[in-house]
Amino acid sequence: MKILILPDPDAAAARVADIIARTLVARPEAVLGLATGGTMEPVYARLVAQARSGQVALDRMTGFNLDEYVGLPPRHPQSYHAFMRAHLAAPAGLDPARLNLPRGDAPDAAAEAARYEAAIAASGGIDLQLLGLGANGHIGFNEPSSSLASPTRVKTLNHATRAANARFFGPGEEVPRHAITMGIATILRARHALLLATGAHKAQAVAAMVEGPVSARCPASALQMHPAATIVLDAAAAAKLELRDYYETVHPEGREPCLA
Numbered sequence: 001m002k003i004l005i006l007p008d009p010d011a012a013a014a015r016v017a018d019i020i021a022r023t024l025v026a027r028p029e030a031v032l033g034l035a036t037g038g039t040m041e042p043v044y045a046r047l048v049a050q051a052r053s054g055q056v057a058l059d060r061m062t063g064f065n066l067d068e069y070v071g072l073p074p075r076h077p078q079s080y081h082a083f084m085r086a087h088l089a090a091p092a093g094l095d096p097a098r099l100n101l102p103r104g105d106a107p108d109a110a111a112e113a114a115r116y117e118a119a120i121a122a123s124g125g126i127d128l129q130l131l132g133l134g135a136n137g138h139i140g141f142n143e144p145s146s147s148l149a150s151p152t153r154v155k156t157l158n159h160a161t162r163a164a165n166a167r168f169f170g171p172g173e174e175v176p177r178h179a180i181t182m183g184i185a186t187i188l189r190a191r192h193a194l195l196l197a198t199g200a201h202k203a204q205a206v207a208a209m210v211e212g213p214v215s216a217r218c219p220a221s222a223l224q225m226h227p228a229a230t231i232v233l234d235a236a237a238a239a240k241l242e243l244r245d246y247y248e249t250v251h252p253e254g255r256e257p258c259l260a
């Protein structure tokens with residue numbers, strides 16, 4: 001794992017956007033695994049700005065998002081389809097069809113999960129998988145106890161995750177109980193994994209992911225098994241890392257060699 005520690009959330013998001021942009025400059029038709037969540041909003045804002053200024057072209061890449069809520073159609077404002085339209089497709093002037101997500105309103109969610117897994121494989125596989133981190137250590141919607149060998153499938157969301165994501169929903173609006181999510185095995189098959197975590201509320205999960213045992217208790221710890229995983233943190237999210245000095249010696253100021 002490469003652990004890159006940046007001073008603040010903005011600098012961390014900028015570093016992640018730069019890594020994505022470099023990947024696309026080297027391979028404009030790259031297949032990107034994409035993520036949602038508040039942490040990703042500044043990443044997409046920066047990527048869109050780079051696209052608008054002509055530093056990077058987004059119109060040949062293919063996206064596969066990690067997950068979608070079961071029961072929400074793409075037009076639902078809290079669906080991850082809507083998130084990707086709002087934060088990437090619309091501002092970058094991208095054809096939303098380039099951004100694949102599981103259909104939350106599919107009549108058979110299990111069949112939809114299997115179709116999605118097959119579609120990722122048929123694309124040639126994911127070049128760079130962007131990931132956020134749940135405060136409970138989840139990646140995608142792989143909650144604690146997820147099999148580290150899991151494919152894309154339906155998962156039941158745990159109480160803490162539904163509570164954390166309730167801020168995106170209106171008052172009295174129910175957070176869905178299930179999601180279709182890429183599995184841990186799906187994520188580990190990506191050629192590069194790039195996780196961004198910022199804020200003190202992620203520090204515990206970051207420490208478990210990087211320095212804890214590889215365990216289904218912290219699904220993100222499976223990234224220790226990935227041969228090319230980059231973890232980008234702000235200082236607050238890095239605060240509980242015991243080996244922080246070492247990471248900062250290897251990557252001063254969060255610098256790292258080109259991923260592409």
Ligand SMILES: N[C@@H]1[C@@H](O)[C@H](O)[C@@H](COP(=O)(O)O)O[C@@H]1O
Pocket residue numbers: 035036037038039040066067131132133134135139140141161165
């Ligand atoms: N399924 C998403 C995850 O992919 C995301 O990483 C996590 C953290 O979100 P945030 O960035 O808002 O903290 O939230 C959701 O549960």
